Amino acid sequence: MKIIDAHIHFFDLPHFHQLALAAGHENSAAHLKKTFGELGIEGAVVMGNRGLSPEDHVYPEFMRYCVGLDRFSFTGEVGADTVSKLRLHLNREACVGIKLYPGYNEAYVYDDVYKPVYRLAEEYGVPVAIHTGEVAGTHGRLKYCHPMTIDEVASDYPGVNFVMCHLGNPWVMDAAVILHKNPNVSADLSGMLVGNTDVKARLADMKGYIDHLKTWIAYAGAYDRLMYATDWPLANMKGYIDFVAELIPPPHHEAVFCENARRIYKLALKF
Numbered sequence: 707m708k709i710i711d712a713h714i715h716f717f718d719l720p721h722f723h724q725l726a727l728a729a730g731h732e733n734s735a736a737h738l739k740k741t742f743g744e745l746g747i748e749g750a751v752v753m754g755n756r757g758l759s760p761e762d763h764v765y766p767e768f769m770r771y772c773v774g775l776d777r778f779s780f781t782g783e784v785g786a787d788t789v790s791k792l793r794l795h796l797n798r799e800a801c802v803g804i805k806l807y808p809g810y811n812e813a814y815v816y817d818d819v820y821k822p823v824y825r826l827a828e829e830y831g832v833p834v835a836i837h838t839g840e841v842a843g844t845h846g847r848l849k850y851c852h853p854m855t856i857d858e859v860a861s862d863y864p865g866v867n868f869v870m871c872h873l874g875n876p877w878v879m880d881a882a883v884i885l886h887k888n889p890n891v892s893a894d895l896s897g898m899l900v901g902n903t904d905v906k907a908r909l910a911d912m913k914g915y916i917d918h919l920k921t922w923i924a925y926a927g928a929y930d931r932l933m934y935a936t937d938w939p940l941a942n943m944k945g946y947i948d949f950v951a952e953l954i955p956p957p958h959h960e961a962v963f964c965e966n967a968r969r970i971y972k973l974a975l976k977f
């Protein structure tokens with residue numbers, strides 16, 4: 707089975723090296739390439755963090771990226787300077803989308819401040835990936851990253867494709883109804899399991915969690931709009947494949963593990 711990991715982070719920080727070790731990995735391009743090769747993972751989409759300088763967003767050939775407006779690059783508005791920096795990225799072949807970080811950033815995604823971002827997404831034909839669900843750490847405000855906020859923006863901008871990262875976890879029931887209602891909304895399944903988990907060995911004690919996710923994933927019925935993704939370096943790659951294989955009925959594995967990401971991020975001609 708071919709796999710694309712539709713949501714990873716990749717940069718050189720001590721904290722990231724620790725997270726990778728805790729997940730049974732090593733935070734390096736060489737290790738990722740080897741692991742990807744062993745598991746049949748063709749490539750990954752990096753969610754950009756830490757600023758908009760183009761030189762900070764050069765990735766190995768098996769990665770593409772979404773340019774990210776995180777708390778280092780979003781100051782409460784998206785002015786002309788930010789728009790021109792975003793264009794520098796979007797003009798690159800490696801840049802396949804825009805990532806927003808509500809929750810970490812204290813603005814609702816339907817706020818007018820983000821209008822220039824959605825205009826760019828429409829112009830370049832790229833999706834806007836949006837953090838939904840719990841934030842890492844104790845900073846930020848959860849009201850900004852509830853999946854219900856995506857209904858507002860998806861309705862206001864029917865010409866833009868949105869990706870709910872983490873399927874709004876733990877608000878998966880709410881995320882499911884957003885997916886069911888809005889054909890221009892997709893979701894990635896990243897960040898729902900953290901660390902070095904032997905999923906097959908732990909299926910019995912994970913049963914409640916897995917059944918809950920399966921229930922709402924089935925309710926949404928949007929198997930053509932769900933994408934396999936890990937939130938690397940947070941999770942063990944093999945464990946995460948086993949986890950998603952449990953969540954998704956086998957007839958939909960090809961779509962969820964690979965084809966949906968190819969279509970949504972327009973990767974068909976790129977990997």
Ligand SMILES: [Zn+2]
Pocket residue numbers: 713714715753897937
């Ligand atoms: Zn992430």
